[in-house]
Amino acid sequence: MEGSDLDLMETLGEYSKLINPRLEEILADITPRSLYEASMHLISAGGKKIRPTLALLSCQAVGGEMEDAMNVATAIELIHTFSLIHDDIMDKDEMRRGQPSVHVLWGESMAILAGDILFSKAFESTLKTRIDETxxxxxxxxxSIIIDSCVKICEGQALDISFEENFNIKEEEYLEMIYKKTAALISAATRSGAIMGGGTHEEIEALGEYGKLIGLAFQIHDDYLDIAGDEKTLGKPIGSDIAEGKMTILTVKTLEKASEQDREKLIRILEAKSQEGVNEAIEIFKKYETIEYAHRLAKEYTKRAKEKLKVLEESQAKKLLQEIADFIIERKH
Structure with missing residues (x-):
């Protein structure tokens, strides 16, 4: 990892340390104990806390004090954690952040309740902000922004489910799905942070777009890493998405471009849901240059995201937002 990446990870760690006590405080009164433990599980397991950090940085970048956005940042992380718990139930994923998933440890019913209470606590956190007329x-x-992102997350998850074994998905449909499922909450973090910092309409809109674009880049880079990443760094086999029959930007784009014969071959591999067909699928991706396409697309979104920041005055917060955009497409896992 290069020096600037190390500096950024240290900064993310510092912001994470500020958010953690707020998360613990807002969840402290949950009873019974089992529901509290289930609700705290993923928060205790770690995570980079990029979304709340983006909210705090966006607040600072428009001239606000970090404290102005602290409760909103906490809310964003609570919503993110709620969505992970429910995603793991729907996807039947047994591990998250190197730990057993909430539903594995406490059962599906308690996991659903843990997600629901995190969702509710998010709005309680936002309303704790010091209130005066301004x-x-x-x-x-x-x-309003956070509620809209919650609606979009649900819509995105529903689209994702509807895409399973639907091999006629177009690129714009896929991009809409990942916008709603992943990028909408990141956009809500930057936009709501800018609102709480007292940003101008132009600054709020620019930071909202920045969040959307880095959110899209984030998911597309994930799709790319599944094929182009390093197995040890990823912590899972190369081509796991193919082995699970998942639709990614690579499969969607290849199915759009491929000859009838290659299309049928790729569909058979995806339907088989086996690690055995991964190498053959990668060869098809290479033939249609979709691995490079995914990498280019993620870089293009990142470039556009950084351009949105030009409306902001120079500051340490703006510099960090630029570095986070770069980090999203430079990360190895």
Whole structure:
């Protein structure tokens, strides 16, 4: 890892340390004990806390104090954690952040309740923001943005489910799905952070777009790493998405471009849901240059995201937002 990456990881760690006590505080009164433990499980397991950090940095980048956005940042992380718990139930994933998933340890019913209470606590956190006439309007606007992102997450998950074994998905449909499922909450983090920092309309819109674009880049880079990454660094076999029959930007783009024969071959591999066909699928991707396409697309979104930041005055927060955009497509896992 290069020096600048190390500096960025240290900075993310510092912001994470600020968020953790807020998360613990807002969840402290949950009873019974089993529901509290299930709700805290993924939060205790770690995670980079990129989304709340983006909210705090966006607040600072428009001239606000970090404390102005702290409760909104906490809410964003609670919603993210809620979505992970429910995703793991739907996808039947047994591991998350190197730990057994919440539903594995406490059962599906308790995991659903843990997700629900995290979702509810997110709005309680936002409403704890110091209220006066100025901040009341900001809180109201921030909550509207966060609610909209929650609706989009559900829509995105429903689209993702509907894409299973549907091999006629077009690229724009796939991009809409990942926007709703992944990028919408990242956009809500940057947009609501800018609102709480008292940003101008232009700054709020620019940071919202920045969040959307790095969110899209994040998911596309994940798709790319599944094929182009290193097995040891990823912590899973290369081509896991293919072996699970998942639709990614690579499969979608290849199925759009491929000859009838190659299309049928790739569909058979995806339907088989086996690690055995991975190498053959990768050869098909190479033939249609979709691995490079995914990498280029993620870089293009990142470039556009950084351009959105030009409306901001120079600051350490702006510099960190630029570095996070670069980190998203330079990370190895």
């Amino acid at each position: 901040s009341y309007k900001r809180v109201k606007n921030a909550i």
